[in-house]
Amino acid sequence: MTSITTVGVDADDTLWHCESLFRLSHQRFIDLLAEHGDTDKIEAQLTAVEKRNLRVYGYGAKGFTLSMIETALELTDGRVDTRVIREILAVGREMLTEPIEPLPGVEKALATLSERYRLILVTKGDLLHQEQKLASSGLGDFFVAVEIVSEKDAGTYRRVFERYGTGAEQAVMAGNSMRSDVLPALEAGCWGALIPYPLVWAHEAAEAPVGHARYAELGSISELPAWVDSLR
């Protein structure tokens, strides 16, 4: 018999679109560089540079913008037109200032959950940008705490649910990333719910823990309140 007190939810691609914006920016980058190579080559190079820089830049749109500029210089051996660099800066700025719309069902699900549980937002990314997205989304009041972290591992979840809840064993973590939201939360002792988003960043993909007693894959966030209630 468990007694769930606390629910953590991821932000990007769980509460609002994010990966689709990154994909759109990838596409705009490919278009900008089109005369310097074919799509696959440009895409592969950008992905490689992003991955290489993750350790230094971390997650988020600012580091991604710097990686786009670096890729443009590398792909063209420095012969890129500076108008392209200017366009890349504009793409990055648009990512940072895009208005945020909650995904379907999010507002209702959070309203229901926040009446019964301590609701905590746990997300990676640029500190200021994530705060601005939350403010823009209008969802801020549903959460008793917001934790913006540089990495989501089991230690992160133990710490967050210890600090704001009653420990990981009485907490659910829900999000779209198997690698960041579900697996480390299960490892920490939480319950974990995958809420799939149509697009998954390659970096966040991982195998499902099929048969795990504390794991569920849900059809959408609308199913989350009932699933959490069923754990009581």
Added chain:
Amino acid sequence: MTSITTVGVDADDTLWHCESLFRLSHQRFIDLLAEHGDTDKIEAQLTAVEKRNLRVYGYGAKGFTLSMIETALELTDGRVDTRVIREILAVGREMLTEPIEPLPGVEKALATLSERYRLILVTKGDLLHQEQKLASSGLGDFFVAVEIVSEKDAGTYRRVFERYGTGAEQAVMAGNSMRSDVLPALEAGCWGALIPYPLVWAHEAAEAPVGHARYAELGSISELPAWVDSLR
């Protein structure tokens, strides 16, 4: 009769050099652009772009790097050599990977304080970068909590000292910035200690609250433990 339980300290330019690195990067930027204008013009333009972008990029080296690139494009009307852009990326990367050395007296002061008070690090900047700097500094174990925030205002300090301490009235905040570390902490009800650093970013300058009962300007961080003790 107060009873101080908690001490918050700033990180950049309080525990380790930071502004001097930004100044050095400014200088390298000016040298890179030297053929396109005189020092004053380049410096003024970079400062203006940084300030304009603060709202979107926030504080930290990644946003500063993007601002340097934008300034280079503006100053040269797009005629900047792409080798300069590559150099700017390198300058930014060096800022993000520079090894961190504590300033003189910091380790001893933190060791003393951490025996008697809850010691909390409160800093602005890039989330991942600040965590990496703290790890690199070797000072992490002195702190019971680390709060990396997007803005330091009175609400920030109330929240932090409520969460990790026993409220703002029983807390001291110490740092090198009058505008970010001292004034909003005093407003929140904390005691505030200014620990001057030879360089002050123009954005962080503000007038001293001379005669304020809960304020002191110290000669160095070495004086902080005795000053906090004197408040008991």
